[in-house]
Amino acid sequence: MPLHLTEIERVKTISKEDFYTNYVKKQKPLVIERLTEDWPAYEKWRLNYIKDIAGEKTVPLYDDRPVNHEDGFNEAHAKMKMADYIDLLQSKPTNYRIFLYNLMKEVPSLKSDFKWPDIGLKLVKQLPMLFFGGENSKVFIHYDIDYSNILHFHFHGKKQCILFAPDQTPYLYKVPHALISREDIDFDNPDLEKWPALKKAKGLICNLEHGEMLYMPEGYWHYMKYMTPGFSMSLRAFPRKITNLGKAAYNIFIMRNFDNLMRKWKGQAWIDYKNEQAIVRTHKNLKISS
Template identity: 85%
Template sequence: MALTLSEIERVKTISKEDFYNHYVRKQKPLIIEQLTSDWPAFEKWNLNYIKEIAGDKVVPLYDDRPVSHKDGFNEAHAKMKMADYIDLLQSKPTNYRIFLYNLMKEVPVLNNDFKWPDIGLRLVKQLPMLFFGGEGARVFMHYDIDYSNILHFHFHGKKKCMLFAPDQSPYLYKVPHSLISREDIDFDNPDYEKWPALKKAKGLVAELNHGEMLYMPEGYWHYMKYVTPGFSMSLRAFPRTITNLSKAAYNVFIMRHFDTMMRKWKGQQWIDYKNQKAIINTKSD
């Protein structure tokens, strides 16, 4: 039995007013297929191009190992030259991903390849973050610490995106004092005997193709799987409501530091406690 998922709505293009009124204000996901069609990146951005202009950069890599008390917050699991990493991506499936990497700071010429979209959101004009993954690489189910509205652009190949609205949290085995669900849940093929509450969850799904943009509203859970090797770029806008701004501030200034302190103090016992609480706190009846 598969999860209850509907296809994310798609448009080829949309006006700024319609996007804001029908999707941002209603906090409703959307894929815009042709937003990048006039960007230089649409023609240029592929793995070989990145290898050519950034091959000598040493990049942080992450895999899908379970969270350990020994890991720091977002601490990399390995490092590699970008050229070697892209060779790896193109040669075989790998779990190694690049996550939240500011490649444009390292290679400023990339800034000439994209345009800040005039789409009704006040985007934070920091340099965009990039994400890379090999065939089959997965990004566990989570939501973002800052509750941003996210414009997620994909390049080179295909990427599966699964979303759940914040009101679905009671069924997703959220781990307390963190931004993730239980990492041992396979969202592609869930075990309902083990995770019965997932039967009640209602989500959204889509496959992103080269150049397409996915709008993810504030606090939306998302799970990503690279169908083929590829990479993505995210632009962000701050949350629009005081409630979500407050949640973001709590996550950044309190929750993150409390969790780090508890990991150092209690070690693996703290991780095990949180994973157990995720089951206790989840509604399955």
Template identity: 70%
Template sequence: MMKVNGLYAEEIPRVKTISKKDFIENYVKPQKPLVIEELTKDWDAYDKWNLDYIAEVTGDKTVPLFDDRPASSEYKFNEPHAKMKMEEYIHLLKNEPTNYRIFLYSLLKEVPSLQNDFSYPDIGLKFLKQLPFLFFGGEDSKVFMHYDIDYANIMHFHFHGKKRCLIYPPSESKYLYKVPHALISREDIDFSNPDLEKWPALKKAKGFVADLSHGEALYMPEGYWHYMHYKTAGFSMSLRSIPKKPKHLAKAAYNVFVMRHYDNLMRKLKGQAWIDYKDEMAYKKTHQKNKLPF
């Protein structure tokens, strides 16, 4: 275990390739993360997928954009902050700093030809073939610490440049200042440079870290928290497989059918006061659980 920006994090194991049996027995069943360096080597995407190519084949598509503004009552769950033509957005990524990101966008559905550039890995997970999502970010842009609503097993492939992934298993939630009725930690925590005097519970959290390069794949088990830091402009694709543990399936169902609708209703009824209340409770409950002053 080493320290990354003052946080305890273990380097995620790496393999060049792995058999289906070894992957299931040693990583999926025990729910341990893994980087597979050459899983995409036989894909056309390995040679083709860069920002110029994406601009060429998707440039006329209008895409939803998110920035790093904190949650507010103004926006619903996963509602974009802006929209832009893809060719304009990629020009922005390549030429100047920007906090605008593409998050959970089904560009592959919008541009079916992209689906010819990759195949679903035969690695023992049954991937949901209607849900490959793409994510884009500019140099030094960051994705706040969160976990996914469906508690899926995720295979996360990175292209064009480098990206740092800091992840935590669900067992570490009690240290991460989880916001109630949400899938995020406090958004005012900078996990690239955390203030451990202000957020002391983070000192107890034990996570994992990996720096992904072009074509590498990160396996994130069910319900893992993840914080993404684009070291350069680039993009990633995630493939998802439904959770295998019954308790995680139950949590996914609650998140999808109850939690997000309740949160949107309370935002509508109480406005910013609801957001502020949740942030306050994230701090208070975390410190109560860890016997820290608040």
């Protein structure tokens, strides 16, 4: 039995008033299909272009191994020249992804390829981060530490995105003191006998094509799967809700430091405890016997 998923609404274009009133204020996801058509990136941003201008840069790579107490926060699993990585992406499926990489700092010419969209969100004008992935590579379901409103643009190929609103958290087996769900849940094809709370979860889904943008509201869970090799860019705006600003501050200044301290003190036992508690707490809240 699959997850309960509804297609995310789509528009070709939208006014900033309409977008702000009907999506940002209502915290409702949306795909805008043609927002990037007047960007140089729309024509240029393909994998071979990135290889040509950034091929000599050494980039951090991440795979889909479970969290380990010996790994630092967002610590890379491997490194490779960008040219070699893109050759790998285009030759065969790989789990290696580039995650939250500031390529524009390394290759400033990329900054002239995109435009800050005038869409009713006050975007943080820091250099955008880029994300790369190979065919069938997946990004663990998570929500962002800073509760930003996110504009997520995809280039070169197709990417599938599954979202859950924050009010669906009780059904998602959230790991305590973390921003993720249980990493052994396959959100493509979950075992609903093993993870019965997921039967109650109501999510959203879309398939992004080249140049399309997905708006993800504050605190939304997202699970990403690259259907083909490709890459994405995210622009961010601070949370509008005061409560979410408070949650973001807690995550950054307290939760993350507490979790790092416990990893150093307890080691793998802390990771195992959190994973166990994800089940215990979810089933207790829903009165499901484990």
